[in-house]
Amino acid sequence: MMNIDKDLLSIQEVRNLVEKAKEAQKILATFTQEEIDKIVRTMAEEGIKASRWLAKVAVEETDIGKYEDKIIKNLFSTKRVYESIKDLKTVGIIHTDEENRVCHIAEPAGVIAALTPTTNPTSTALFKSLISIKARNAIIFSPHPRAVDCTCQAAEIMHKAAVHAGAPKGIIGCINYPTLEATNQLMKHPDVSIILATGGSGMVKAAYSSGKPAFGVGPGNVPTYIERSADVKKAVKAIFDSKTFDYGTICSSEQALICERLNAHEVRKSLDELGGVFLTEEDMHKIERFAFRTDGSLSPNIVGKSAVHIAEQAGVKVKSDARVLIAELSGVGMNYPLSREKLSPVLAYYEVENWQEACGLSKKLLALGGMGHTLSIHSQDQEVITRFALEKPASRIVVNTPSCLGAIGGTTGLTPSLTLGCGTFGGNSTSDNIGPMNLLNIKRLAYEIMSPDELTRQLLSAEADDGSDEELIKKIVMEVLKKIS
16 A cells, blocks of 8 residues: 655645636635625634534544533634624725825735634634635635644635635635644645744744745733722622633633732632632742743643643642632742743732832743733723823733633724734734735825925925925925836
């Protein structure tokens, strides 16, 4: 029997998928807004129907997260996302500035390469499919090797729904044999226009290094601050609801809790009442050894697991109803491993004197591995909230809400999205919650609103006020006008 090289097989699969996607996208680009909206509506409806099934296969294949919460994620990425994009104009003239006589015209990006994580494999595929088709793009998924089957199933459900509603075959594809070579081939393929990368920092860096426009998202080492004016019980409940949602796999979930010595007693009491367990120094070291590899990277063994499971595997005894493991730390950095992103119900804990000290500590935590991502604050003091928003290198500052759901636009008015840009703070090309508008080329149709003579007079008038040489300026302006006319 002839052995087939998996790398060669995956590379050929990528080439076939891109070829089909390119042809399909050319056809989709001719569709009207009404036709696109019908397709997207049908896709969302089918995604909603499949939410429970996809949650089941995702948990079974990856052994990450919680089935009930995976359902909510899938519903969010279909129902909630669809509601936010259904009325967007993405075809033809999408906006007219009558005063300045400029029309904005939407053109699709083309074929999109989508890299998906093992933590949110089906919800990310559903979400990216919807926003891509809404913008008349084709999309090809490169799934995480530990989430191939569930990601491909999600993509196939979206593909069948789109085709049933009138889209051309091949408009959504998924690599069935993902390898590093296949992913690189997909990202660098000349017919791929843009990359949507969600996953580890190494993968995102590779996307930005591919030579193609890319939307990558960085890690989220999210600080949450309970300021002295906050409703402590409500704040702690929100943090725990967020931290335990799908066992902490959403990158906008809280990683470090900061409170003031003034309200620390009440915070500790609420943490204990809601199932928080403060670790001893010895137990912290056990959790550290379990959570991080010898090279300092996060171990997949801790990602998306319950607090009780993590404690048992690390050799730490906790009560059976423990929800969050809490590590009280005195510093931030590599010498304090649990001050980093943990993607699990493990939470760092700090006490500070005032909001100014909390401000500085938050910056250190973000700099450790969450630059530009998200910051959470619980407070009733609008001045403090505003100061935090103005001074922090975070693209999303969510107030008095579970951070994981607030940042993605679930409990806030932010754009519903599972791809959260970190801006230049985090080395990303945007700070947006990514949606269909990020996947469009916007052309501008501009009419004359001022004659060259009027422009000249206006410029000369402005320069004359500064005492400049009028004749010299006039000569320069006329030469410029000749070149551009």
